[in-house]
Every structure is written in C-alpha cells, then in structure tokens.
Amino acid sequence: MAEDAGTRVRKRVAVLISGRGSNMQALIAAATAPDYPAEIALVLSNRPDAAGLATAQAAGIATAVVDHTAFGKDRERFERAIDAELNTHRIELVCLAGFMRILTPWLVGRWGWRMLNIHPALLPSFKGLDTHARALAAGVKIHGASVHFVVPEMDSGPIIAQGAVPVHDDDDEPALAARVLAVEHRIYPLALALVAQGRVRIVDGRCVTDGGTAGGCLIVPQVEPSPLDIIAKPRGT
Ligand code: GRF
Numbered sequence: 621m622a623e624d625a626g627t628r629v630r631k632r633v634a635v636l637i638s639g640r641g642s643n644m645q646a647l648i649a650a651a652t653a654p655d656y657p658a659e660i661a662l663v664l665s666n667r668p669d670a671a672g673l674a675t676a677q678a679a680g681i682a683t684a685v686v687d688h689t690a691f692g693k694d695r696e697r698f699e700r701a702i703d704a705e706l707n708t709h710r711i712e713l714v715c716l717a718g719f720m721r722i723l724t725p726w727l728v729g730r731w732g733w734r735m736l737n738i739h740p741a742l743l744p745s746f747k748g749l750d751t752h753a754r755a756l757a758a759g760v761k762i763h764g765a766s767v768h769f770v771v772p773e774m775d776s777g778p779i780i781a782q783g784a785v786p787v788h789d790d791d792d793e794p795a796l797a798a799r800v801l802a803v804e805h806r807i808y809p810l811a812l813a814l815v816a817q818g819r820v821r822i823v824d825g826r827c828v829t830d831g832g833t834a835g836g837c838l839i840v841p842q843v844e845p846s847p848l849d850i851i852a853k854p855r856g857t
Pocket of ligand 1: 637642
C-alpha cells in the first residue's frame with residue numbers, strides 16, 4: 621500500500637488492457653484526485669501495440685507487456701508471467717479493462733476478490749462479445765454496463781456496480797456503444813473506489829455495499845459525453 625500526502629492509504633492497482641484503454645484512462649483520471657482511495661501503479665497489456673500503453677506512459681505510469689503470442693498454448697505460463705509483473709509492482713487490486721484473454725482458474729484463484737472486470741451490458745444479460753448488437757436485436761429498452769468481481773466463469777462474478785442507459789428506437793450499434801461507454805467511464809472509478817475502501821462485502825454470492833443499497837447503482841437518462849468519450853472510438857465488445 622502507498623500513502624498519499626496525508627495518512628490515507630491508497631491501494632496499488634494494475635489495469636490490464638488489450639487495446640485503446642479508455643476505461644483505463646477514466647481510472648487514471650479518477651485516481652488523480654487526492655482523496656481517491658487507489659493509485660494506478662501499473663498498466664499491463666498482452667499486446668505490444670495496445671494504444672493504451674502510450675496513454676499510460678504519457679501519464680507517467682509504469683507499463684509492462686506480456687505478449688501472449690510468446691507463450692503458445694501454455695496459458696498458465698502466460699499467466700505466471702503476468703502474476704510476476706503484478707508482484708514486482710506490489711499490486712493489491714487488478715482491474716481488467718478490455719483485456720481480451722480468458723483467464724484460467726489459476727490466476728483468478730490467486731487474485732480472489734481482488735480482481736475486477738468491466739462488461740458492456742447489464743449482467744447477467746448479454747455475457748460475451750457483441751453485446752450492443754445483441755441488445756439491439758433483442759429490442760431491450762434499457763442497456764448498460766457492469767463492473768463485477770472476476771470468477772473462473774466468464775462475466776459471471778458478483779456485480780459491484782451497474783450503470784443503465786436508455787436504448788433509443790433509432791440507435792445503431794455505434795450510437796448505443798458510445799452511450800454505454802460514457803457510463804462505463806463513470807461506474808468503473810466508482811466500483812474501484814468502493815472496493816479499495818473496503819466497502820464491498822460478498823454475502824451469499826452477491827455484493828453488499830456498505831453505506832447504502834444504491835452504492836453501486838447509476839441510472840443515466842441523458843449522458844453528456846466527456847472529452848474522454850469523444851476521443852474513444854466506440855467498440856462493441
Ligand atoms: C469496453 O467496452 C469494456 O466494457 C469491454 O471492452 C471495452 C474496452 O474499451 N470489456 P476500452 O479499451 O476501455 O476503451
């Protein structure tokens with residue numbers, strides 16, 4: 621744990637990315653606030669060409685690349701290399717943010733309730749890929765994003781925070797993706813703060829947030845895009 625100028629302890633967080641890293645950027649931005657309970661101590665990518673690496677470096681954050689292609693089919697050796705980086709940087713919490721590798725129970729087990737993921741849908745609906753296209757095809761009227769703890773089964777861990785947005789009749793996939801992305805950038809910093817402060821307990825497989833049942837809930841009828849949302853190109857993952 622690192623200490624800020626006062627006595628407050630900030631959790632050391634690693635963000636794992638594979639691409640543009642707009643959620644990573646939202647976490648970095650949130651962590652610049654002196655009272656934010658976490659600091660982004662490492663950004664790690666499995667792809668050397670991930671655009672988010674340059675963004676992290678520009679923000680003065682340590683970066684690492686563990687290129688999965690160098691490990692062939694040996695997923696555990698790939699994950700041991702990731703785990704070694706996390707340990708080298710004394711990481712306490714891990715945020716998956718567009719990290720496009722499925723993790724084995726080995727790494728998930730090592731990080732237990734200290735690994736978070738963001739998924740662009742209101743879980744348990746629309747697990748997996750192409751969530752926005754599937755939401756449009758299903759005709760849902762409300763869509764959104766979820767931050768959850770990582771368990772071995774994909775997109776299935778206890779939900780820490782969710783943000784909901786309306787689906788408009790004339791939405792196409794990019795329009796809906798952009799609206800959801802804006803809410804992602806708000807709920808991930810919220811969820812990480814709740815976890816870093818120790819305000820989330822798991823009771824009977826569900827997250828209970830101390831300080832109010834609405835702790836992890838965000839309903840956004842109109843999301844004003846931030847500069848970050850405009851910079852990030854929508855992607856339907
Ligand atoms: C986000 O939509 C996230 O929910 C999903 O992958 C996308 C990553 O985008 N898991 P970014 O790299 O954070 O911009």
